[in-house]
């Protein structure tokens with residue numbers, strides 16, 4: 001298996017290729033498998049462009065300070081087909097509404113397989129495009145599944161464990177499902193230069209959000225601004 005590891009050298013991101021297998025990191029009950037997507041110079045520049053043009057934020061490095069966790073589902077596909085999709089730097093031509101706003105591909109920080117295995121695709125503090133208006137502060141968690149493959153109980157438990165893991169490392173205030181994000185429009189947290197750029201979402205579903213929240217009540221995470 002070809003894996004790529006990030007190295008931070010003199011302020012720029014480098015990508016190394018190795019032939020080792022995925023390295024699992026123990027974190028309490030949570031096992032996070034490192035499976036990085038490519039974060040090369042091209043994705044770095046596209047991320048900086050997105051931060052500037054879409055969020056109105058000018059930076060020299062595409063980093064975020066996480067304050068929100070957003071849960072998603074992929075809609076369809078397998079772990080590998082979704083990994084391969086996110087691994088491309090540029091968004092596919094068919095997604096015209098998104099492509100017109102930025103050429104940066106969508107991605108997420110984590111991808112959770114149907115058996116509950118958690119794969120980390122990007123470092124928590126690196127920018128990823130997964131939620132209009134809020135990417136600059138949000139960690140994205142994608143779950144393999146969708147309308148024809150309802151998310152599993154193993155994914156519920158894995159998402160809750162991942163939320164606890166992230167809250168122990170970052171000052172997370174909000175936990176939302178992608179479908180809940182419209183309530184953040186017209187607030188100071190919403191940073192999108194085009195007020196018409198918005199798409200309604202149904203993922204990952206109210207049932208999934210209710211189950212995950214029921215496992216982390218002590219964290220007192222907010223679902224609204």
Ligand SMILES: [Zn+2]
Pocket residue numbers: 071072073130178201203
């Ligand atoms: Zn989503």
